[in-house]
Amino acid sequence: MQALTVARPYARAAFAVAREEGNLAAWSQALGFAAHVAADPRVAALLPNPQLAGTDAVSLLAPADASETVSRFLTMLADANRLQALPEIAALYEQLRAEAEHVVKARVTSATALPAAELESIRAALKKRFGHDVELDTAVDESLIGGAIIDAGDVVIDGSLKGKLARLQTALAD
The missing domain is CATH 3.40.30 (Glutaredoxin)
Structure with missing residues (x-):
């Protein structure tokens, strides 16, 4: 339950930016990819490591065709130590997208x-x-x-x- 509480404002923020850009599907794909990678047990064990630089984490999680705003969003998550919440953020984002569509x-x-x-x-x-x-x-x-x-x-x-x-x-x- 706490993970959803942490993830909710980030999912809403991502959705607001994606809607403003008119790019809901691309954000959905990028967040889904990042969430899938972050959920991998090997990556999940690596993300909380303080020696992992935020830029390295973002390059690990962002798809190759990610937009600049998606990369900045992932960087913000890395700076706030919230990359572990990516699976919940992506799921909540998908709920918001489904409601909007x-x-x-x-x-x-x-x-x-x-x-x-x-x-x-x-x-x-x-x-x-x-x-x-x-x-x-x-x-x-x-x-x-x-x-x-x-x-x-x-x-x-x-x-x-x-x-x-x-x-x-x-x-x-x-």
């Missing part, structure tokens, strides 16, 4: 890979429910036995066989 991001986890037609049906139903475009991410979890779980932020729809069995078990135990 009126897009709902949903994850569909199913027991087996779903056909494209079924995913499109789920996308259409979610679009109708939320009134926004829906961006689907898919995953396979064989332990679900059958069905799927749809996670769209605050809304979770558990239609998995595993979930149904767990609810049945709870009902029978009462």
Whole structure:
């Protein structure tokens, strides 16, 4: 929870600059890259080292095509010793971007890979429910036995066989 508290103002600042530049997608890509690199255990162990200069950290984390403002943002994070918060900053930035673009991001986890037609049906139903475009991410979890779980932020729809069995078990135990 503390990591999100630390990351929130930085994510908002990055979003404000990106929106002002009209460059939301490029910032999204750059922050995603930096967050991915920062989350690597080897890099994460290196970032707090006081012997690592801020410019070296930025050159390690910034993508080759990063804009000057992205590099300055990463330098500011390095100067404030906040590079470890990059994964949270990137995630919060993505939430702000999705809200601004009126897009709902949903994850569909199913027991087996779903056909494209079924995913499109789920996308259409979610679009109708939320009134926004829906961006689907898919995953396979064989332990679900059958069905799927749809996670769209605050809304979770558990239609998995595993979930149904767990609810049945709870009902029978009462």
